[in-house]
Each structure stands twice: as C-alpha cells, then as structure tokens.
Amino acid sequence: MCQVLEEYHEPLEQELRSASKKCVKCKEVLAVVVIRAGDKYCRDCFDQYFRHKFRAMLGKNRIIFPGEKVLLAVSGGPSSSSMLRQVQEGFSQSTHKKLRFMPGIVYVDEGGALGQSAEERRQTVAKMEDMFKATGFPFHMLPLEQVLDIPSSVMVKAPSSPQAASAYKAAVDRFIRNGVSSDVTPEEKVGTSPPYVLESQTHSLRQLMDSAKTLTAREDLMSMLRQQLLVHTAxxxxxxxxxxxxxxxxxxxxxLTSISLGRGAHLAQDTAFSDSRYGDIISVRPMRDYSAKEIAYYNHLFHVPCVFTPNLHTKAKEKSSIQHLTESFVNKLQVDFPSTVSTIYRTSEKLQTACKNSSSEDHCDKCLLCMCSLDTSVEMASAFQATLMSERLSQPKSVGANSLFPRENPEWSGTPAGSCCKGTGQNCVEDGGCSSAFRLPDTADVRRWLCYSCQLTVKDMSSVDVLPQCILSEAQRRQNRSRMREEISDFLLDD
Incomplete structure (x- = not known):
C-alpha cells in the first residue's frame, strides 16, 4: 500500500519545487522576481516586461505626438526616477523603435516650504543635477518660491489642439516625411541651474504654508502650487x-483620499492617464500601470539612481493627515489582500467626468486652485447648500468683510472703510465702501470661485492674503466681471 512518507515521493517534490522557480516567460532561467502569485520573471524577462509595459501605455493612448516637447516632472523618488530611466532606454541606440518626442526634465525644489536650510537645499539640488546631466536631456531646476510670482494667465484655460486619431496619424506621416530627428541637439542639452531665491520669497512661502492649520490642507495646497508651477514652466x-x-x-x-476630501466630481481627472484641465498643457501618467512593488524591484535590480527628498508627512504620525492615513490604510490592507490596490485602480479607470461643451465653457467656471470645473452650482435642496446654510447661521449677524457670504445679503453695499484698499481709503466711495475695481478680494470672494474641496482647504487657512498674487488677481478680476454683468443684466439678451 502506498505511503506518503516513502522515499520515492521526495524527488518528485524537489522536481516540482525547482520547476516552479523557473521564469514564466522563458521557462529556462531561474526567476529572481515574484510580482504576484504565479508571475515569476528572470532578470532579462523582467526588464523586457517592464519596458514593454511603458511603451505599450504610450502607444495605446496616442496622446504624445511625434516631435512634441514633453516635460518630465522628476522628484527624485523611485517612481519618477524609473520613468526617467524608461525614457532614456527609449532613446538608446539598441532600442528597436525609438521614442519620437523631445524630452526635457524639471525638478521643483520644495525645501523652502519644508523649512530646510540653504545648505540642505543646495546638497539636494546638486544630487539632482548630477542625475540629470547623466541623461543628456535639458533640465530645469525650479524653487517652489517661483509660484508666488507667476502671472495670472496660468489660471486661464488655453485652447487645446485636436487629439483625434486622425490628427495623430497626420502627425506621424508629417514626422516621417520631414525626417525630423527626435534626438536632443547639443544646444538643448544645457540645463538651467536654480535661480537665486531671496529670503523674503522663502518667508512668504513659509507664511503661506503656515497659514494652513492642518497638515491635510498643507499637503493639498502644496500639490496644487506644484502643479501650477509645472504648467507655467511648460x-x-x-x-x-x-x-x-x-x-x-x-x-x-x-x-480614496480625493473622495475623503470631497473631490468626487474630479476623480477622473485626478487619476486618469491624461488630464487636460489646463487646455494646451496635458498631464500624462505613463507609470499608472506599475505598482510600487514592481518599481522597487526594477530600481534595485538595474541600479536606478534615486534621491530621497523629504515631504510634509515625513516622520509624521499615521493620523497626522487624511493623505497619510489613507496611504497607511491601503498599504496595510495590501499586505493581507494583494489585490487591494489593483481593485481600487481598476475602479478609477471606469470613471468619467461629465464636462460641458468646450464651445460654451468659460474659464470662470474653473476652480482657482485646482482648475477643475466648479461643482458648487447645485440645486438648493442639496447637501452642499445645507452646509452653506449651517455655516452662515453659525456666523455673527453683522454683515461686512468678515461675513462669510456678504454677496447674498441685498443690503450689502460695499466693504466697510478701514478694510479696503489696504486701509489707505484712496479708492473709497461716498457710501463708505470701496470701488469694486480696487477692493481687495476677501475670503468670500476667493471661496466663491473654488470647488468644494478647495473651499475646505481655504477654510483651514487663517488668511487668504498670503495666497499667490495670481490667484488673488484672478479672483478680483472675476469678481469685477460678475459685478459688471449684474449691473448691465437688464440690457443683456437671454441665452
């Protein structure tokens, strides 16, 4: 009678165990990477799998046209450094089909917002410069303080070029016919060092970040400022x-963080492959099919250089912010349930944003911070209007600059004297208010042109005067146009 413990059963187990360690693709070399259960790759097959995944993502979407200039936002972290390596591999001589766009690199130095010393910032920038010079691509080193001086034109959605399949084919034919090379010329290989930053600019940036009372608001605010600086640079x-x-x-x-912060209406733009909220500048996410585990394995096996840069929640407690808490929750759940991240990610692929017609869309319908469509134009019987009513009733009865919604009071006729024109009174009118063309925007003026999530961020700020001048100028311009439209509403034809 057969027994399990007999000797003839041991060689069979050893043979099955050795066969299970073979690469699932070539089935010859022993596997060195186990991505998921049953997905084991050797070194060469994993390299091919990783590079093919990147090229397939770009080829499938057909967003980047041949000959276009593409700006790579590299922070020095594992994911962005791996993305930079994939672009390098796409332009190498051994590549069968080279990439056809013209790459450039940008790095945003956030040390001023984090309270780093000048020496620490110089060391980090020097490491990033060494990494970028090795690629041969043109690069730009930008301090985050520059976001305080960008013009208000970044808040206006510029007209976008057609992105249809026929336009892509026409661009490919034009690229082949003209014989334009996508290689970087020697003149373009020169990088730009970070400009000199004044202490006053760093102090203003620190005031802006310190005005946010919670770490959740600081992280959300820094993400939006970084995005605005990238768009302006592009x-x-x-x-x-x-x-x-x-x-x-x-x-x-x-x-999950966006849902917790009230950005449910903008999930598709925040997580999709392409994001065209700025019109002429489109953000793409070619690494969105890679998990953090795959990227960590690739960087370790192929020695991809990374530069550690601290952020706002470095060494912070788990419950210090909604973003940090959500990240800890997902990572811990992923350990016990390996399909957690993929399930959430596949759900995001099914989301779509109901946008207005591009011909009738006005840039005044865009949020001042995130540039997404305003989601506050809802019916009166809604949770948003109920929240506004609760906030209004909890405010003091006096109406003025400190009131939360002064525009809703028909008796309001201007900002009280002393709180307009920075207290100079040069542009005040006879009724004690300030001329709308010169009155400084207050909290109510700014919040009026923000989406629901950004309103929560500004609500956590002690003052809106520390916001970048481009945001305040655009809020004032929109407010003046709204007042002008109200004044001439009797002479306008209905839509």
Missing part, C-alpha cells in the same frame, strides 16, 4: 505635455 519653455510619475499604488491612495 508654457514658457514650449512644452505641450507634462509627464508625471504617479504609479498604481499612489493613484489608488489618491482616489
């Missing part, structure tokens, strides 16, 4: 696409 340098290094794990965390 426009000034002639880039039409911005390539971000968001991976699958980060997008899964961002989806």
């Amino acid at each position: 426009r000034c340098e002639g880039y039409s696409k911005v390539m971000l290094g968001h991976n699958c794990t980060r997008l899964a965390v961002q989806l």
